[in-house]
Amino acid sequence: MSSARLTETSYIVLGLLEQIGPATPYDLKRMAQVSTINFWNVPHTQLYTECARLAQQDLLNEEREETGRRRRIYSLTGLGRRALEDWRSEPTEQLDEVRDVGILKLFFGGDPAKLAGAQLEAHGRQLEACEQLLEQLDANGTDVPRGWRLALEAGMGHEREFVRFWSGLSGVGFDQAAAGSA
């Protein structure tokens, strides 16, 4: 009913619910941890509030367990399903920024070599984690959605690009970094 705008977080909730069916916010959290977490993390508290918000707009159905914990269980309504489909089927030209604190420090005069050391370390670990996740996906065979794999590969591409970029700076001192093209 209320016409508050839908954010990316909204679509993450709608999309996850479409894939697993009725679930609690906590279920969504666990699911996100092995899927979107690599490129779009959403803290668990937001999943609770976002589910409630979407329910208010009749995009989700909300039920409560009769017994015990009385957890809230959410599922897509027809309206929610349509909102998701509309969003998904509309290609976007939106360009999102690669907001990276390491690059920001570099921009404002941080020491390239020192930054590169820390960043290479971190991105290397991240890349390994991605590779492990990829293996898991492969192990599960065909029942993992196409998009999961594609998004993971996209993320890994950027990780490799980060590694490439920082590698070029890792041996470079303060002075040499200034040198332009030969």
Next chain:
Amino acid sequence: MSSARLTETSYIVLGLLEQIGPATPYDLKRMAQVSTINFWNVPHTQLYTECARLAQQDLLNEEREETGRRRRIYSLTGLGRRALEDWRSEPTEQLDEVRDVGILKLFFGGDPAKLAGAQLEAHGRQLEACEQLLEQLDANGTDVPRGWRLALEAGMGHEREFVRFWSGLSGVGFDQAAAGSA
């Protein structure tokens, strides 16, 4: 005085002020448009409020024009300069996500080929804009800070990676995208 935490936006303001000296928020906006804007945009209204906030913490000095518009002019205090230096000289292992709506749609089942079309278009334009900016930087020769160029090159690397990724999907229909490794 008040001990509110400093955000990346704070450091952008501090950093820009270090480079141009005393300036109004509007000056900062114009400066950002030819420098950080490519990888970290900050809306102009935030520059006004952020300057005020930093002044309250004694990180910036605030003066007002005597005449006419009575614009506020900000400059770094010693405290501000030190805060910037501390932040900048501390390498970070922080990994920021590449939150991209196109990838998100892909993840949730958007059509790879359709998305690729729109995304290639947009990223292609962006890459061109980067190249033009790079030429401008080169034209200005040596008085453009080292970090500007490095950050721009980092951004361009990611743009090229986007192009590479979506290119791989542009000819792919709904069905073929499912095919794994041979």
Next chain:
DNA sequence: CCTATCATGTAATCCGTTACATGATTAT
């Protein structure tokens, strides 16, 4: 002189983060 656009700012709203808190479940 009138209009349009640029310049400059304020205020409200809302999302997202952080802090906190308690009920289950498992391990020892």
Next chain:
DNA sequence: ATAATCATGTAACGGATTACATGATAGG
């Protein structure tokens, strides 16, 4: 049983986006 960790949430706060609004400047 008790401690520790996992599960499940609520509430406060603050930064960021959006909407609005008015004063200068330039073009016609």
